[in-house]
Amino acid sequence: MSKEPQKPDPSADDSTAVLERPTRRSFLTRVGAAGVAIGTGQLHSVALADSDTNQEAEAPAAAIASDDSANIHVRLNVNGTNHELDIDPRTSLLDCVREHLHLTGTKKGCDHGQCGACTVHVDGRRVNSCLSLAATHEGEAITTIEGIGKPGALHPMQAAFVEHDGFQCGYCTSGQIMSAVALLHEPYGHSDDDVKEAMSGNICRCGAYTNIVCAIQQVRRKV
Numbered sequence: 399m400s401k402e403p404q405k406p407d408p409s410a411d412d413s414t415a416v417l418e419r420p421t422r423r424s425f426l427t428r429v430g431a432a433g434v435a436i437g438t439g440q441l442h443s444v445a446l447a448d449s450d451t452n453q454e455a456e457a458p459a460a461a462i463a464s465d466d467s468a469n470i471h472v473r474l475n476v477n478g479t480n481h482e483l484d485i486d487p488r489t490s491l492l493d494c495v496r497e498h499l500h501l502t503g504t505k506k507g508c509d510h511g512q513c514g515a516c517t518v519h520v521d522g523r524r525v526n527s528c529l530s531l532a533a534t535h536e537g538e539a540i541t542t543i544e545g546i547g548k549p550g551a552l553h554p555m556q557a558a559f560v561e562h563d564g565f566q567c568g569y570c571t572s573g574q575i576m577s578a579v580a581l582l583h584e585p586y587g588h589s590d591d592d593v594k595e596a597m598s599g600n601i602c603r604c605g606a607y608t609n610i611v612c613a614i615q616q617v618r619r620k621v
């Protein structure tokens with residue numbers, strides 16, 4: 399004799415089972431909410447919501463994702479021009495110059511501090527802009543590749559890269575040049591090996607290293 403399939407008991411409380419078996423969605427929501435909280439100082443409110451039901455835990459992330467009130471106001475000086483911006487506090491300096499100021503000469507390679515394509519200057523020092531929050535640079539002078547020279551008035555380092563074919567595809571080139579310009583004021587030795595060491599944070603997938611070193615050494619000999 400076959401058994402009738404059992405119908406679920408509507409009076410049964412399954413909230414415990416739901417909490418013990420997080421769905422992929424609820425997991426991602428919690429991770430996202432925690433990330434937002436760390437960036438905006440709202441960890442306390444997220445922790446409170448998380449201690450109740452899943453439905454309540456999802457509310458802060460959804461609210462923040464669609465709410466520009468989480469943005470902050472920053473004043474940045476880029477290439478000598480002051481900019482007033484309302485940005486998400488998690489915005490990297492790289493995304494800020496590219497997406498908000500449309501200075502796309504600075505490139506995103508790895509977005510993890512490993513390639514140097516995003517190199518800019520902050521108060522004259524080279525910085526991987528993908529690893530730095532834009533909001534931390536108020537009151538500092540930010541310089542991108544657009545700020546060091548222009549067509550017809552190239553920086554000597556830009557001109558040297560052109561003269562020595564210090565690039566192939568060009569994707570790494572703005573970062574290479576920004577590092578090379580900063581290097582002019584750094585206490586490295588005079589040899590090619592010193593230059594290679596100083597430029598080791600800038601990766602060139604095309605392998606234009608030999609010509610890059612020639613270009614940099616030409617400019618170093620003149621300063």
Ligand code: FES
Pocket residue numbers: 505506507508509510511512513514515516517526527528529
């Ligand atoms: Fe910043 Fe690669 S994009 S180091």
Ligand code: FES
Pocket residue numbers: 564565566567568569570571601602603604605606
């Ligand atoms: Fe292509 Fe460097 S010129 S990655």
